[in-house]
Amino acid sequence: MNAERENLPKVWLERGAAAMAGAIATLGHAPFHVVALYVIAIVILVRLLDRAALRPKRIAAAFALGWCFAIGHFATGLHWISSAFLYDFGVWGPLFGGAAILLLAALLACFWGLGSALAMMLWTSDMRRVPIFAAAVALSEWLRGNAFTGFPWLLPGYVWPPGEPMSQLASLVGVYGLSALTLLLAASPAVLFDAGIKPLRRLAPVLAVALVFAPSWAWGWRRLAEPTPRALDLPVVRVADSGMSQADKWAERPDQEWRVVQRYLEASGSANEADIVIWPEGAIPSVNSYALENEALLDALAAAMGERALVLGLTRREPRGERFVHYNSAVVINGASGAAEIVDIYDKHRLVPFGEYIPFWRLVSGFNIAPLQRIGAGFEPGARAPRRIMLANAPAATILICYEAIFPGLAPAGDDRPGWIISVTNDAWFGNGVGPSQHFAIARYRAIESGLPIARAASGGVSAIVDPQGRVIDANRGAGYAEARLPAPLPVTVYARFGLAASALVALVLALLRLALPRPHRHACG
Known part of the structure; x- marks a missing residue:
């Protein structure tokens, strides 16, 4: 002793x-x-x-x-x-x-x-x-x-x-x-x-x-x-960021949603620029209304996009009994003829504990604990894991929302293998420190593992087009955009095959x- x-x-x-x-x-x-x-x-x-x-x-x-x-x-x-x-x-x-x-x-x-x-x-x-x-x-x-x-x-x-x-x-x-x-x-x-x-x-x-x-x-x-395989028939993709801070994006103003959308439209360019435009996770806040329930807002998006497809992150809700449940979603919108057509919706499957939901909510709800997102009791997880999303005049894609891009092997494999990965995230929560840089580096490893290019739209982080070997083709941080023709995927990698x-x-x-x-x-x- x-x-x-x-x-x-x-x-x-x-x-x-x-x-x-x-x-x-x-x-x-x-x-x-x-x-x-x-x-x-x-x-x-x-x-x-x-x-x-x-x-x-x-x-x-x-x-x-x-x-x-x-x-x-x-x-x-x-x-x-x-x-x-x-x-x-x-x-x-x-x-x-x-x-x-x-x-x-x-x-x-x-x-x-x-x-x-x-x-x-x-x-x-x-x-x-x-x-x-x-x-x-x-x-x-x-x-x-x-x-x-x-x-x-x-x-x-x-x-x-x-x-x-x-x-x-x-x-x-x-x-x-x-x-x-x-x-x-x-x-x-x-x-x-x-x-x-x-x-x-x-x-x-x-x-x-x-x-x-x-x-x-x-x-x-x-x-x-x-040399990375390239194909001229692949679309030109633009990933855009408003440059707004988290506090500015969620300012309580009667025109807040329109104000934020205008910033994104400026970064998206005119209707003849790029073929696909991608906005980050939670791009449109829900201060006064939910974007998918606001027909005027959707029509304005369609008119601005023209023939382009728009992929954007937002919060949506669905009725469940006497209450609403909320989802952290990515939505594909076609703007042909100026009318908004909702092509597909992916609801985030893997949520951030305490950030997007509170574990064991039924046990701790009495303590008035709320997730950092402050969306009621938090988001509901999507019913399906990341899957193939179809876009017009483009290869099928898989969407990973924020946290999902840190997990190896979430992109479908085999016959369901997509042609590219769309990553949307909101890194504005974490300022200008090392967090967004770490997140971007991690996401690039998903390209290497899968042999698939990535188009990444990050609010407050690094927005970029990344080739299947994890190399950056074009990147931007803050207000503005990155743009490039989508690289062709590589053959199925050993890791993608055997996991x-x-x-x-x-x-x-x-x-x-x-x-x-x-x-x-x-x-x-x-």
Whole structure:
């Protein structure tokens, strides 16, 4: 007992170092992408886990270190979420926002704690701990991306800039498989500090990992060097943004909807510009009326669009018994002959917990808790997952609304595979910080995984046309637009064909290396 008390300052010092390493790891992600700092952070965590392996309660110690690393990582990497609280809570916004970030970081950190504890069950004092660490944490990251609706943000694989050579591995193994390989690369230099092993033997695992990544980088470079298929019969697409802040868009004025629409029409250009125009999530606010119930507003949109198709995000409602239910929707409108024709409606299927709905609403409704969107009790989830949407004179598309673009594999595959992805989002909640940049980088990985181009309209974020390799063709941030002829899709990727099985294979191979690799011979130090 006395020995444990004496070690407490050392234990908390190590946990503090883990939290600092987690904060450093954030610089590996967008908009920074300093991969070297991410590697350093993971090496620090592995070396701290080496110390934990010597303690009597080593699994609990490993969980604590993984948790501390991740709370430093998520608190710094997701700090921008607190900006959303400024709109409703005024001077109290920073307090509520800060508390929400710490709570979210603490919950998400449990998955890294779980991964570290799982790795500790098979921990070794030699190079074999590196692949088991990578496999265990990759598995916990997959759980984080799927459990309780999932939140796969800041996955290790996202440290590679989308559209560059290493990111192309996502077309084979998805971002979860790429995350496992990234953790393997980042953890391998920890072996250089192992005692009792000859220097050349310490260097061998690092060189072996480098020999895996070198051809991977070369393959990605070659994939990017191949010309992207283009077709002149594909439509010209314009993604537009009003440039309005969240507060300005929701100002309580009798002409507010018309005022916002006018800003979008200015960014959309005349009736002979582009073939398809896309406006972001929640483009038209519901201050005085719901857009789909306002015939004058719809006719004005149709007249301005001319023969063009318009895809836009808005809130719609439907009666259900004695009340209305609300949906976060994307609507396809044709404006032929100046009359608005509602071609299709997609209702967002995956909603943001606490942002768009309150989990366990029946249990907590008495506490007067409302989602950040302030739409009654929140949105209802759409009955169907993302699907094919038909547009005139264009390939079929799949629409992903905001949060949905962070989930791998939501675009339909097989016979239902679309020709492109439309992503509409409202990043104006999160100001001009790193959040919108992270969101854009994540969305570009959906293009790489699926081999499909993306047209992304983002209020307050980056609006862009992205090719199937994740490269930006044209982009805009703020008032204005980005425009380009829609790139042709690539053939079905390995990941699009096999999905999670491709990612799982990577993690399985890494786990098996724990058993297959020989135990290094140690020599006595003089």
